[in-house]
Amino acid sequence: MTERTLYGYWRSSAAYRVRIALNLKKLDYQQVSVNLIKNGGEQHHAHYSALNPSELVPVLIDDNLKLTQSLSIIEYLDEQYPQCPLIPSETEAKYRVKALAQDIAIDIHPINNLRILQYLAGELELTDVKKADWYRHWIEVGFHSLEKKLAQSSGHYCEGDSLSLVDLCLVPQVYNANRFNVDMNAFPIIERINNTLTMHPAFIAAAPENQPDA
Amino acid sequence: MTERTLYGYWRSSAAYRVRIALNLKKLDYQQVSVNLIKNGGEQHHAHYSALNPSELVPVLIDDNLKLTQSLSIIEYLDEQYPQCPLIPSETEAKYRVKALAQDIAIDIHPINNLRILQYLAGELELTDVKKADWYRHWIEVGFHSLEKKLAQSSGHYCEGDSLSLVDLCLVPQVYNANRFNVDMNAFPIIERINNTLTMHPAFIAAAPENQPDA
Known part of the structure; x- marks a missing residue:
C-alpha cells in the first residue's frame, strides 16, 4: 500500500487544491499540519525547510517520491491515478x-x-x-x-x-x-x-x- | 506550413521564455509587439483584450490554436514538436x-x-x-x-x-x-x-x- 503524506495547512489555497484532487481520486493520505502563523511560521523551521527549501506548502510524499508545487502535484496525481481525470487528453x-x-x-x-x-x-x-x-x-x-x-x-x-x-x-x-x-x-x-x-x-x-x- | 505568431514584448519574461523554446526547437514564428508601456499599455487595448482578456503577454497562435500562459505554451510546444525535449519523460x-x-x-x-x-x-x-x-x-x-x-x-x-x-x-x-x-x-x-x-x-x-x- 502506498504511503502518502500531505504537508499542508488548513487555510493554504495550494494545499486545498491538492486535498480536492486526492479526494476526487479517492486516494488515502495522512496530513501533517505546517502552521504558517504560529511559532514564527513552522514552514521556516529547520525540518520543514529541509523538506522544501522554498518554505511553502504543500509538499506531497507519494510512495517515497517528494513532490512540491500544487499544480505539478495535481498533474502527477492525474498521470499516476487516472480515475476522475482532471486534465483533458484532447x-x-x-x-x-x-x-x-x-x-x-x-x-x-x-x-x-x-x-x-x-x-x-x-x-x-x-x-x-x-x-x-x-x-x-x-x-x-x-x-x-x-x-x-x-x-x-x-x-x-x-x-x-x-x-x-x-x-x-x-x-x-x-x-x-x-x-x-x-x-x-x-x-x-x-x-x-x-x-x-x-x-x-x-x-x-x-x-x-x-x-x-x- | 504552420502559421505561427507570438504576441509578446521584448522585456516580458514570460514572452522571453517562449522565444527561447521556439528557438531551441527551431520553429519559425512572426512576432507582434504588444508595447506594455506606451499608449497606456497596448495589452489593455480592445483588440488585444479580445485576444487575451487577461491583458497579459504572451499569446501564441500555432496553426489556428490560441495559447496563453508561458508555461502552458512551452508544454504544448514540447508535446507537439519533440525535437530538443524540454520536459523529461521519467x-x-x-x-x-x-x-x-x-x-x-x-x-x-x-x-x-x-x-x-x-x-x-x-x-x-x-x-x-x-x-x-x-x-x-x-x-x-x-x-x-x-x-x-x-x-x-x-x-x-x-x-x-x-x-x-x-x-x-x-x-x-x-x-x-x-x-x-x-x-x-x-x-x-x-x-x-x-x-x-x-x-x-x-x-x-x-x-x-x-x-x-x-
Missing part, C-alpha cells in the same frame, strides 16, 4: 485547462499569498484597509478576465461539464474572495460554478474548516 | 522540472510583474527605492531556495546536463535580477548556469535586447 482542451488554472494559480494567488501580506504590513507598514484593498484588487482583476474566459469554456463546470484542474483552483480562490468580501455578484459564472462545486463531497471534505488543524 | 525528473520552473514562474515572477510595480508606485505611492527593495526581496527569497534545490538537481544545466523548462525560466529571471542589481555572488550555481545558457545561440536570439521592438 490537445486544445488540455492547454485551455492548464492555462485557465495558471490564470488563477499564477496571476492571482501568489500576489496575495501570506508572505506578501506580511511584507505589506511589516516592511511597507500598510494599514489593514490598504492591505484588504490590495487583496481584493488582484482577485477582481483576475476574476474579471476569468469570467470572460469561462463564458467561452464553461458548462456545468469551468471546462464544459467535466471536472478539471481549473475547478480545483477556482474554489480555493473564491474562498479567499469571500473572506475579503469581494462582491461576487460581478462574477455570476464563477459564482454559479463555485456554488455547484462546493456541494460536491470531495470539495466539502477538502474545505479549510473541515481540516483537523482548522 | 516521472521523478519530469515533476522536479515542472516544480522548479514553477518555483520561478509562480513564486518569484508574478510578484514583480509590471502591473504590480505600477500599483506599488501608483496606489501605494512607493518611492523608487522602496519599489526596488520589493523587487530584489522576492528575487532573493526565491533564488535562495532555488540555489539549494539546484545544488541537488543541477549539472551543466538546472536539471543535470539536459536543457529543460527550468533553464527557460531561469535566464529571464536572472536578466531581471541583474536589471535591479541583485548581488548574484550569493547564488553561484544560478550564476554559473546562467552564464552557460546565455552563450547558447537560441538564448542569445531570444534575449530582450535582440528583439525588433527593443
Whole structure:
C-alpha cells in the first residue's frame, strides 16, 4: 500500500487544491499540519525547510517520491491515478485547462499569498484597509478576465461539464474572495460554478474548516 | 506550413521564455509587439483584450490554436514538436522540472510583474527605492531556495546536463535580477548556469535586447 503524506495547512489555497484532487481520486493520505502563523511560521523551521527549501506548502510524499508545487502535484496525481481525470487528453482542451488554472494559480494567488501580506504590513507598514484593498484588487482583476474566459469554456463546470484542474483552483480562490468580501455578484459564472462545486463531497471534505488543524 | 505568431514584448519574461523554446526547437514564428508601456499599455487595448482578456503577454497562435500562459505554451510546444525535449519523460525528473520552473514562474515572477510595480508606485505611492527593495526581496527569497534545490538537481544545466523548462525560466529571471542589481555572488550555481545558457545561440536570439521592438 502506498504511503502518502500531505504537508499542508488548513487555510493554504495550494494545499486545498491538492486535498480536492486526492479526494476526487479517492486516494488515502495522512496530513501533517505546517502552521504558517504560529511559532514564527513552522514552514521556516529547520525540518520543514529541509523538506522544501522554498518554505511553502504543500509538499506531497507519494510512495517515497517528494513532490512540491500544487499544480505539478495535481498533474502527477492525474498521470499516476487516472480515475476522475482532471486534465483533458484532447490537445486544445488540455492547454485551455492548464492555462485557465495558471490564470488563477499564477496571476492571482501568489500576489496575495501570506508572505506578501506580511511584507505589506511589516516592511511597507500598510494599514489593514490598504492591505484588504490590495487583496481584493488582484482577485477582481483576475476574476474579471476569468469570467470572460469561462463564458467561452464553461458548462456545468469551468471546462464544459467535466471536472478539471481549473475547478480545483477556482474554489480555493473564491474562498479567499469571500473572506475579503469581494462582491461576487460581478462574477455570476464563477459564482454559479463555485456554488455547484462546493456541494460536491470531495470539495466539502477538502474545505479549510473541515481540516483537523482548522 | 504552420502559421505561427507570438504576441509578446521584448522585456516580458514570460514572452522571453517562449522565444527561447521556439528557438531551441527551431520553429519559425512572426512576432507582434504588444508595447506594455506606451499608449497606456497596448495589452489593455480592445483588440488585444479580445485576444487575451487577461491583458497579459504572451499569446501564441500555432496553426489556428490560441495559447496563453508561458508555461502552458512551452508544454504544448514540447508535446507537439519533440525535437530538443524540454520536459523529461521519467516521472521523478519530469515533476522536479515542472516544480522548479514553477518555483520561478509562480513564486518569484508574478510578484514583480509590471502591473504590480505600477500599483506599488501608483496606489501605494512607493518611492523608487522602496519599489526596488520589493523587487530584489522576492528575487532573493526565491533564488535562495532555488540555489539549494539546484545544488541537488543541477549539472551543466538546472536539471543535470539536459536543457529543460527550468533553464527557460531561469535566464529571464536572472536578466531581471541583474536589471535591479541583485548581488548574484550569493547564488553561484544560478550564476554559473546562467552564464552557460546565455552563450547558447537560441538564448542569445531570444534575449530582450535582440528583439525588433527593443
